[in-house]
Amino acid sequence: MADYDLHHHGDREVGDGLVDLAVNVRLPSPPPWLRAELAAALEDLAAYPDPGAAAEAVAERHGRDVSDVLVTAGAAEAFTLLANALRPRHAVVVHPQFTEPEAALRAAGHEVDRVVLSASDGFVLGPVPVDADLVFVGNPTNPTSVLHPASALRALVRPGRLLVVDEAFLDAVPGEPESLAGERLPGVVVIRSLTKTWGIAGLRAGYVLAEPSLVDTLRAVQPPWSVSTLAARAVVACMRPSALDEADKLAVRAEQDREHLVAGLRSLGVEVAGDPRGPFVLVRIPGAADLRLRLRTAGFAVRRGDTFPGLDGDWLRIAVREPAVTDSFLDALRGLR
Template structure:
């Protein structure tokens, strides 16, 4: 399969001689190789050597994420958010103006944006009415220029988990299957990380932006066959993960208990919010959620959106997306925020 993956990679990326950075070979010693400020830093922070370039291979962090996911460090790639992983995958595999990616829409918007920035064709296959992948249509959309198929599970913005067997049905496709598990911590479904050794064309993306409460540090990662990780390492900017981000991520990963507490609280709030919203006249239905947000079908989404905004409550209007007529996406907040939302919603005429 690594041959198959290699053949999917753009020829110029196969030929590329990557940038060789100073810190790949030596992380300590008398460091006079990288034109840093050897005297120190103007922003001393927690003993982190901010005057030094960070480890380009993120050795400690990848080791830690590998343990967390039960894989080996060479099966982990770390990006500036999952958004960087998405962008790099498109740039590694898709020849602008020639190749295509397949999306199961409505879904997270960055897959399309990353492809369109690269002038890569997006083949959109709508989810079924119960927001599941239309497997025959997805496979039917594949041609010999298809490089990536994105599946987001649990899916943003529909909030449901995609059927595992539907994703696994793509194993035989000659393309890379990217499964985005950004919201996995909030779901009851098993992760697909365990499948990467059976399915060498599978990339599972995770992020610290959601359950771990670290959207501000920009850290996402991919778990995949080492061959795919090597391609990602080859094209990434040499020092993509900065020292502050790496340090915060490592401290967070030692604090898994706090993450689990957050998840438990969010699940309690999600159930409460869902029940309350369902009883509101301006709400037609609240979709089941396996995420930290709710998809809410209103009688008039635009009007609800505007009325909430006037009261300083900001939600996301998804009503222009296919199959999401009159739908708003609402993040589960603190209990106080959720009460404010419900109070505001009660004042809106149906």
């Protein structure tokens, strides 16, 4: 099995003076209404945090029971809680995808098998080993930007298996198609993040949707007060109908901006993987490892692909930005090829 730097993330690509196309956080800062909510919560920082209202808001937003909800310090904490709480006999991670699930499993002492999807068919989701009792898959998947059909995910469900679906980028897809968040399916865990859409990566806010027995198991290993007062307040604010409507408008705009990026890349003869649906695209360019360094010299940071299992040095992930930024990037790319 090839070695990959599972702890390498897009923030390590960013540097002073570089245009950031490496991190998939859409907004440069939280919107004014969210900043106001957080500022008001500063008055409450003397008290220990209580995520109860946040859990209720999540439950109402997804039509679930509050017992199905665990609020977490971002999606990354959820992966760690699952790795520490469970004792799988055969854990499987579907790659290429966000590497923290596998990193968390390995840190907890679990052996991990990889199911690597193929670029030749656009990273279509296929079968996993029949005896796998813990399976992780992203939807839409980072870094491929592929949105798997909900039917394909349901087909992976079987007695004795826990299917974990990372929907951290689902709210960046207009209408949130193919989501399992609103379905109370036995053996299915859905993980969500607020980081990407609302520009709060530094705040760490996310949640788990699962059967109550599993939620209780995860809560038992969650560090006390891991979800801060500010993060809990952000969850409540971002579950309101007005915020959900704004998120969908942001997703529509991001979709348009992604189409602009994809069209520009293809006009340069760049291979864009699959049918991208997330706020980022995966591209294959021979010699991309060297190109990434030359792009840095030209002022642009993009995400290397060779730290994702299943990819190599010819792959790059590019975040979707507004057209003016994309056009500047495409001009730089044109000059370097």
